[in-house]
Amino acid sequence: MLEENNLSTACRAASMVEEGRIHKQLYSDEAIFEAELDKVFNSTWVFIGHESEVPEAGSYKTAWVGRQPVILSRDRKLQLHVLENRCRHRGATVCEKRKGKSKSFTCPYHGWGYGLDGSLRGLPKEEEYKGVFAKSDMSLVNLRHETYNGLVFATYKKDIEPLEDFLGGAKKWIDLFVKQGGGYPLKVLGEHRFNFPGNWKIQLENTTDAYHFPIVHKSFISSLDDQTADIFDFLDGEGFVEDLGNGHSVMVMIPELTDLEENLDEPIPERFQKLAEELRQEGVAEPEVKRLVRAAHGTGFNLNLFPNVSCSMAFFRVLRPVSVSETAIHHVALGGEGAPEAFNRKRIRLHEHFQGPMGFGTPDDGEAWERVQKGSIAGPDGWIMVNRGIKNLHQSPDNNPAGEVCSETGMRAAYQQYKKMMSSTEDK
Template identity: 60%
Template sequence: MTSLAELTSNPDELIRQDRVRTPLYTDPAIFEAEMTKIFHNTWVWVAHVSEIPNNGDFKMAQVGLEPVIVVRDRKGEVHVHLNRCRHRAATLCEVRKGKTSSFVCPYHGWGYSLDGKLRGVPYENGYNEEQIDRSKLSLKSLRVEEYNGLLFATFRDDIEPLADFLGPAKKWIDLFMKQGGGYPVKTLGEHKFRFPGNWKIQLENTTDAYHFPLVHKSFLTAVDKETEQQLDMLNNGGFVEDLGNGHSVMVMIPELIDLDDNLEAPIPEKFADLAKELAAEGYSDTDVRRIVRAVGGSGFNINLFPNLACSMAFFRVLQPISVNETEIRHIAIGMDGGPAAANRARIRLHEFFQGPMGFGSPDDAEVWDRVQHGAKGGEDMWIMLHRGLNKEDSLPDGRHRSDVSAETGMRAAYDQWKRMMTV
């Protein structure tokens, strides 16, 4: 039997509560099924509202393997259209982001308004009315909903509302967005790269504190002592919690869960110069403390199944390319209308860990590569996800929580994966 057939007929042979089989990383048939059963049947993150702030602004994205355009129309409404002309399937857009008043196919000139309606067909007298009913030839549009600036799209019209899908994760998203320091959060730029591995390898990483002191040892030796102690996350009382529907949160620095709490705490030495600069610009002591605290980022990571992580101080977006290749986008976030000095400090921190020459992302990508390479051997062996299971607490609604080094987040993601893949 193929592994995909086994998944349908006897799923416990491939995936159990505390372990999964290697073909989940390596089987092309499973990958193809994931693109339909998961990415076609759930809410997928496509943009942050600050990426398309004005009418006519657009950006390209993908839902699974399907290219889409995220655009704000003339009335300010957000649409997500399949990036495909209704005539002969050519892509309408190949520009990563920009501003436009319409979309025109470069092949035969069919033109569409920002809301997706077909508006123009060159030499239209070559068709009769039945052949060119414009009301039936609009762009294929996905359902789109927003939560606290995060835009999600889905191919399914009958799916549950986004707020229900996010469930307990909403609380953590709200806390994460306090990184605006009293200003709206906005995207500042991004670093994009690919690694030769399956998308689920990265999905597992976001709520995996167990690897941090090992993989990121070089980073920890490069920071100041105060930061090093703060990031001693395996000894600081953190936890991992299943948030339902495959989502999870990993709290690494409990005192930084709510950035509005404990503003009277001493300002870290590494931000002393920033605090002085903000004070010299006329910001009140309370505002200086709120902004500086926000610059340092939140003390937790959120994993939003299947493709978005809100990770301490940035968005991490995973994009499956093939069974053994994944694209990662690390999107820096800052304060819209906030002090330039604070946003500069955010960018410098982002570069230090997430940048292409940073101390974090290259090390992560190396071990992700090694996982995929190692998975080429021993296809019948299990990938173990049982850490912390014996210490896991059950919450009143059936979800689970364990210590920060536990693999609770991975078990939550694979539980949702199994539900969707075996329907």
């Protein structure tokens, strides 16, 4: 009966997505939220983390697939695993730390011990289970997982398409995004987390929405030098938003920063000379100085990967649905593994300037998201527009639908994938 109710609710939610508008109940209906956890988050590839977060044997980090806790671990053979964070005995979580290094995971309730690969290694009074079960049958649940260019994804769906097929047209943009390591492998440098009182789809929309930038982020723009502020005045520029398929999209705000390995022969701008000099003092050769300076400030685009992560200019923004009106956000600062100290320090300072908890961007975005949630329960008009630019589309060079940088092409891409998944009658 519960599955029938979820299916009925999911179909109702799918009917609330039209070509250029969605119904506000998608933000506030608790039954729809519960159906989304099953039909979306438990039924597709979900971003778990970056390989650099578990660099060595024994390294681990905890993460989520929707509301289900998981562990990303690297075993003694350096193989990655995504394990359900739930003891097979009485269901307690076996790991509570966000990250660390360990030889095993042990349930704090009854002492069942598991290897980094999830295998059950030992348990108190093992003889009492003789003839009851085999230890090999009681490993932690291993989720199917695959990686692309260092990004790790996992899924509960048994017969899902390969990750690379799911990413499709987004792979090109992931490849461009990771170039901001400046010639070094991309590495997680730090993170911060916060919750906001709003639905997860509100945040999903945000990183493909250039329209809000000059309004919500006035304080950020006012903090920049004149030349940098001009670069962020991109609504009338040559940028675009492209539907990449499967709910993914890219919003290119600063086209000249799409490929960070282009134009390396150009002189270093005056405003970046301080960083250049710091790199030279570390003994970095001039060609590499130019590469690092160009990469230090991030790409000129936001890449949205449905349903839970954005590769946003210079950082990962990961969302996690907590309830119909609460979402957890995980901001991940990125740098280069083995890169010069001045480069990684600059990356952290830039992250703090906009994304950090005391930055100019995150508090303003958070207030806007909260207001959207509050407004979703106001008034008799039930529809929210996502139709900007819908009559002004063109085909991208990759033959995808694309619109101007301030269009809502990316939002429509995500909602059409949402509609498809909520309409599906397939089993996981």
